[in-house]
Amino acid sequence: MMRTLTAVTAASILVAGCSSAAPSPAEPTSTATCAPAPAPDMTTPDGWIGFAAERPDAVSFAVDDGLGHTAEHDADTPHPLASAVKVVHLGAYARAVADGTLNPDERIPVAEWQRWYAPGTDGGAHIAALNRLGVANDGTSPTDPAATVRLDDMVTAMVRESDNGVPDYLRYRLGDDAVRDAAEAGGWNDFTPPTLVGVTLGALDATVDTDDLWSLAQRFAFDADFRATYGTTARPRDETELLSYFDRFGPTGTAAELARFHTAVADGSYGSGVDTVRRHLEWQDPPADAGFVAMGFKGGNLPGVLTHGFEFRRADGAPAVVVWLNHDLTAAEYESATTNLTQHQSLLLEAAADPATVGRLACIS
Incomplete structure (x- = not known):
């Protein structure tokens, strides 16, 4: 029998029990007026922002709420994608x-x-x-x-x-x-x-x-x-x-590349087959209070790697896309990240729905 590779889970991360705040009218925080980052703590959405600020070398992301608010960090550098690919x-x-x-x-x-x-x-x-x-x-x-x-x-x-x-x-x-x-x-x-x-x-x-x-x-x-x-x-x-x-x-790509793919699915520009892609990705309902009519997701994990790709659609067709790639995590960070997965996903859902959260992410350098 083949030896078990216990370090590799390679499993999709399923969104379950996540919630997101309703969209806020607040404008994104400018990088010139960034508040101090929260303390790093993977047990809360805010703490995940703190982790990204403390370990920017271990994070890349691309966020676009479809309403004119965007944030990117290290989005054009290839990193491991795991099953998000x-x-x-x-x-x-x-x-x-x-x-x-x-x-x-x-x-x-x-x-x-x-x-x-x-x-x-x-x-x-x-x-x-x-x-x-x-x-x-x-x-x-x-x-x-x-x-x-x-x-x-x-x-x-x-x-x-x-x-x-x-x-x-x-x-x-x-x-x-x-x-x-x-x-x-x-x-x-x-x-x-x-x-x-x-x-x-x-x-x-x-x-x-x-x-x-x-x-x-x-x-x-x-x-x-x-x-x-x-x-x-x-x-x-x-x-x-x-x-x-x-x-x-392992599979690699940039946050920007994966975000472009999800955007094409969300806004329909993917073209031939887009309805089938949506039917498979959007098998889970979005949070009821976030202002979306559909949510598609595919994530993945490997040793030291935890990845997320979300696409959302509003009733008027306006899309939102959030891609976040964690990489080079230490064993302790990886264990904490997977244990507190829903808190990370909550942050990403907030980024799709709340411009103020997008602004806070734009402060990460």
């Missing part, structure tokens, strides 16, 4: 459905999905998805070899549980050009398609060829003998090596 694969799927290349009602053998699953590397996301979709399993594999799922339901697992196998399945089936084109449709140029399975497999073996992780993922998927033995004797990386590895070889 899966919105691009969702775009590729949606465009393929729109042009008839894929049928969302196609029945996919669960065995075809399962071949892209590396046990012990995804924080339980794949099995959680099987359970939600009613696929009987033993905690590792489906128990019915003839089981099938709708392709569209498979895609829900990529967004909701953050299953890592689905984006690689879609990449393999559609090809790299389709993934690149999907990124470009959202204003994200020169996108390099990642392999979510390959990068986690590579983390198990410090001697793996990191220049060709996609070949590693495909060999794992289609070579049964290799799959049966991979990771059983390989030397795992220590914590420092893991952090460096995911920084170098």
